[in-house]
């Protein structure tokens with residue numbers, strides 16, 4: 204099925220989508236900050252209980268993904284990424300909305316995630332009701348030699 208250029212479709216993925224996930228990973232994350240995961244890291248996590256992958260298709264091809272995990276009523280958004288050519292079209296927002304709905308369906312009461320301070324995604328998350336609840340000082344080691352804090356953001360699943 205070919206999708207109209209602007210249409211965004213979210214579907215569940217799996218280990219067999221690892222190549223598509225790594226293409227998005229390599230295209231989206233700025234290598235300056237060391238935020239991207241490797242293929243073995245993703246492949247090791249995907250089959251684990253409570254982990255799920257959402258893929259966003261735009262124009263028929265995989266434009267973005269969200270990797271998430273739920274454990275004992277707490278859901279974590281582990282990774283959210285959108286290919287550069289598909290950024291600022293609402294793909295990230297749609298994946299985040301899907302994470303919230305899927306986490307509720309999986310019994311989560313609390314949602315949380317970690318993000319580098321200064322990442323544009325912080326705006327996206329705060330618009331969706333996430334608030335800072337913690338901070339890891341100097342967690343990310345930038346190629347420029349600077350250290351960046353990791354923010355822990357959280358919200359209730361149902362709020």
Ligand SMILES: CC(C)(COP(=O)(O)OP(=O)(O)OC[C@H]1O[C@@H](n2cnc3c(N)ncnc32)[C@H](O)[C@@H]1OP(=O)(O)O)[C@@H](O)C(=O)NCCC(=O)NCCS
Pocket residue numbers: 231232233238281282283284285286289290291292293294295296297318319322323324326327
């Ligand atoms: C963060 C990311 C997933 C956003 O994806 P996206 O599809 O472009 O997001 P959306 O189009 O849904 O944008 C939602 C909002 O986020 C904010 N935002 C996203 N990218 C932005 C940017 N480059 N500059 C400023 N604000 C930005 C805006 O508030 C935007 O709303 P608007 O377009 O109505 O102004 C994407 O930029 C990305 O893949 N970045 C690299 C990977 C990453 O850092 N992921 C987050 C940590 S895991």
